[in-house]
Amino acid sequence: MSLCYDLPDMIRRALLIAPYIHDFSAYDLWLKPLGLLYVAAAAEAAGYEASVINCLDRLHPAATAIRGPNRARTEPGGKGKFSYETIARPECLKQVPRKFKRYGIPIEAFRHELSSGTRPDAIGITSMMTYWYGGVAETVAIVREVFPETPIVLGGVYATLCPEHAREHVGADAVLTGPGEKAFVEFLRHEVGGSNGSQTRPDNLRPAYHLLRNLDSVSMLTSYGCPYSCAYCASRLLRRTFVQRPVGEVVDEIAYYVEQLRTDDIAFYDDALLANPEAHIKPILREVIRRGLNVRFHAPNGLHANMIDCELALLMRAAGFATVRLSLESVTREFLTDSCDKVTLEGFKGAVANLSSAGYPPGAIEAYVMMGVPGQRLGDVEQAMHFAHKVGALVRLADFSPIPGTKCFDTAVQTYDLNPGEPLLQNSSVLPHLVPGMWGEHQRLKMRARELNSRLIRRETAPMS
Numbered sequence: 001m002s003l004c005y006d007l008p009d010m011i012r013r014a015l016l017i018a019p020y021i022h023d024f025s026a027y028d029l030w031l032k033p034l035g036l037l038y039v040a041a042a043a044e045a046a047g048y049e050a051s052v053i054n055c056l057d058r059l060h061p062a063a064t065a066i067r068g069p070n071r072a073r074t075e076p077g078g079k080g081k082f083s084y085e086t087i088a089r090p091e092c093l094k095q096v097p098r099k100f101k102r103y104g105i106p107i108e109a110f111r112h113e114l115s116s117g118t119r120p121d122a123i124g125i126t127s128m129m130t131y132w133y134g135g136v137a138e139t140v141a142i143v144r145e146v147f148p149e150t151p152i153v154l155g156g157v158y159a160t161l162c163p164e165h166a167r168e169h170v171g172a173d174a175v176l177t178g179p180g181e182k183a184f185v186e187f188l189r190h191e192v193g194g195s196n197g198s199q200t201r202p203d204n205l206r207p208a209y210h211l212l213r214n215l216d217s218v219s220m221l222t223s224y225g226c227p228y229s230c231a232y233c234a235s236r237l238l239r240r241t242f243v244q245r246p247v248g249e250v251v252d253e254i255a256y257y258v259e260q261l262r263t264d265d266i267a268f269y270d271d272a273l274l275a276n277p278e279a280h281i282k283p284i285l286r287e288v289i290r291r292g293l294n295v296r297f298h299a300p301n302g303l304h305a306n307m308i309d310c311e312l313a314l315l316m317r318a319a320g321f322a323t324v325r326l327s328l329e330s331v332t333r334e335f336l337t338d339s340c341d342k343v344t345l346e347g348f349k350g351a352v353a354n355l356s357s358a359g360y361p362p363g364a365i366e367a368y369v370m371m372g373v374p375g376q377r378l379g380d381v382e383q384a385m386h387f388a389h390k391v392g393a394l395v396r397l398a399d400f401s402p403i404p405g406t407k408c409f410d411t412a413v414q415t416y417d418l419n420p421g422e423p424l425l426q427n428s429s430v431l432p433h434l435v436p437g438m439w440g441e442h443q444r445l446k447m448r449a450r451e452l453n454s455r456l457i458r459r460e461t462a463p464m465s
């Protein structure tokens with residue numbers, strides 16, 4: 001579908017949409033449609049007018065007006081619960097005895113948002129987890145009803161990891177893979193023409209947060225990609241190279257969020273925030289402290305513990321790091337090799353000690369421990385949990401998600417007898433229900449983790465004798 005107009009100076013409009021999530025559970029942990037905001041910024045830089053509709057807007061009046069348990073709720077620190085509606089479970093998830101939900105603003109509110117804005121010339125939709133494609137397809141269908149003639153393009157993580165599936169199941173006019181800044185502008189030029197704007201370097205853009213309403217936190221990147229290549233991870237498939245942004249540019253962006261957007265909470269979405277610490281994170285944090293930028297930083301993604309020496313721990317504390325989650329993943333040799341040796345047991349222990357000395361109480365330091373990785377024994381998970389507990393970190397268990405294209409995927413498909421062509425089965429909370437015995441085992445491990453965690457917190461709060 002090509003809709004090139006004749007008027008060269010007419011401003012073309014791009015509408016960017018963050019779609020609904022279909023899942024058994026979803027929690028807003030500083031979730032922002034960061035990729036979509038980069039793409040919107042690129043469109044603006046190229047001379048297009050851009051607007052954004054966020055179906056996951058927790059603070060949307062229609063989401064907070066709902067009565068009952070499915071109302072959106074906001075918790076301190078920029079997190080919260082999405083509003084939701086229970087929907088039918090897809091056939092292949094019938095074995096999972098849980099309610100399936102559509103998370104996001106009520107459908108009528110979305111229709112209203114679509115039809116009350118200016119008519120777009122093209123629409124871009126993002127996608128995140130592969131197993132959330134049902135929400136993407138539903139979003140596309142609603143958009144189609146309102147704008148039957150407007151070209152729709154899909155990008156994002158799911159589009160990149162499962163492009164053929166997306167072409168077949170989502171109903172967009174085009175599916176673009178990989179970083180979308182340049183590709184989306186090319187799509188716009190081709191489909192709707194226009195664009196006299198000067199295009200800035202894609203790696204020099206700032207996400208278009210000014211287009212997002214109801215902002216109670218911000219997510220950002222100080223780097224793109226990851227220098228490692230762990231067997232279960234898709235980072236390299238999403239971005240081939242690892243690039244760290246210039247320190248000054250990163251700190252200016254943080255200052256903009258704090259001083260102009262008045263945000264108190266910033267989450268880093270980096271895959272490898274602490275890589276090359278002397279040249280990157282340390283100077284960033286020193287500059288944040290020097291400029292007196294008062295903000296809470298969150299690292300919901302696992303941090304590389306080996307990089308946290310005494311100085312970095314002190315800088316993190318002084319700069320306002322509030323959520324500190326370290327990747328431990330496992331303590332077994334073969335598993336650590338699959339994780340590219342990015343964390344060693346000594347390194348992990350040292351990091352917790354350094355963070356504690358810098359003033360973090362143990363309840364503030366968390367360790368991601370993986371479970372359900374093909375070939376992983378229950379005893380391995382237990383060992384890792386006990387190790388994290390012993391050195392003073394809270395245990396946060398993370399269920400394995402088989403991701404197409406990763407080194408682990410084929411083994412996972414064989415081990416767990418999965419249909420490789422069905423992304424719904426890649427949901428980390430689905431797998432334990434499909435594999436006989438796995439759910440019970442995981443429940444037991446989760447209970448054990450809770451016991452260890454409460455013991456750690458009690459130990460810390462007990463009065464000294």
Ligand code: B12
Pocket residue numbers: 025026027028029030031034035036038039123124125126127128129130131153154155156157158160176178179180181183184221225232233234235238269270271300301398399400401402403426427428
């Ligand atoms: C931040 C993050 C999280 C956060 C927040 C996400 C949330 N609240 O749901 C937290 C830590 C909570 C999280 C949790 C999990 N995550 Co996560 N997460 C990420 C991460 C690191 C960054 C995503 C991101 O925003 N990147 C930055 C933006 C700029 O990139 P982008 O979205 O890809 O956008 C670019 C392109 O895609 C494209 N694009 C994007 N939109 C559009 C739109 C158009 C129109 C176009 C043309 C282009 C385009 O252009 C953009 C700019 O270049 C990715 C890894 C990664 N490198 O992407 C994993 C990732 C998405 N997560 C993953 C996993 C496995 C998980 C967990 C299951 C881990 C676990 N075992 O518990 C959980 C599950 C959470 C859930 N709710 O289901 C997997 C994906 C799994 C899957 N099957 O899809 C990834 C890929 C990491 C991996 N291990 O490989 N995650």
Ligand code: SF4
Pocket residue numbers: 226227228229230233234235236271272339342
């Ligand atoms: S270090 Fe983290 S982001 Fe990088 S490849 Fe390994 S798991 Fe993925």
